[in-house]
Amino acid sequence: MADLDFDGGESGASATYPIQASALRKNGYVMLKGRPCKIVDMSTSKTGKHGHAKVHLVGLDLFTGKKYDDICPSTHNMNVPNVARVDYQVLGCNDGFLSLMDDSAETRDDLRLPEGDLAKEIEKKIECEDSFLVTVLKALSEEQVVAIKAQTS
Structure with missing residues (x-):
C-alpha cells in the first residue's frame, strides 16, 4: 500500500459557506466574481413564464471598494465569506507596516498600512x-485595516 502524507492538513473550517440567494440580505456579505463583497443593493424579479425568480446583487469588494454585480436564480446557492473583525492596539509603524497588539498581548508586524485618508490619519495619530x-x-x-477607534480603558 502506498504511503499517504497527511502533513498539510487544515483546521477544517472553510473560507466560505453556501446560502440560498433568496436568504441574502442588504449589508450582508457574499462572494461576487470570486471576491468577498458587502451587499449594497439587492432586488428580486418576479418569476417568469418558464423560470425562477432571479436575485440581482450589487456589492462592494471589502478590500478594494470595487463594485461587482451578479444575477442568480433565487433557489440557487451563493457562497458567503467567513468575515472576522478584530481590534488591535497600534504600537507604531515601520517601513509601511503597522506594529499591532491584540487583547492577549500578542504582537504582529505583518499588516501593511492602508492607502488613502485612513493611512494619513493613522500616521498623524x-x-x-x-x-x-x-x-x-x-x-x-x-486582511486590511478598515477603521480607527479611540481606545477606552
Whole structure:
C-alpha cells in the first residue's frame, strides 16, 4: 500500500459557506466574481413564464471598494465569506507596516498600512503618540485595516 502524507492538513473550517440567494440580505456579505463583497443593493424579479425568480446583487469588494454585480436564480446557492473583525492596539509603524497588539498581548508586524485618508490619519495619530485601536477585517486569507477607534480603558 502506498504511503499517504497527511502533513498539510487544515483546521477544517472553510473560507466560505453556501446560502440560498433568496436568504441574502442588504449589508450582508457574499462572494461576487470570486471576491468577498458587502451587499449594497439587492432586488428580486418576479418569476417568469418558464423560470425562477432571479436575485440581482450589487456589492462592494471589502478590500478594494470595487463594485461587482451578479444575477442568480433565487433557489440557487451563493457562497458567503467567513468575515472576522478584530481590534488591535497600534504600537507604531515601520517601513509601511503597522506594529499591532491584540487583547492577549500578542504582537504582529505583518499588516501593511492602508492607502488613502485612513493611512494619513493613522500616521498623524502615531506622530502625536495617541493611544488608539484599528479594526482589521479578515476574509479569504486577506486582511486590511478598515477603521480607527479611540481606545477606552
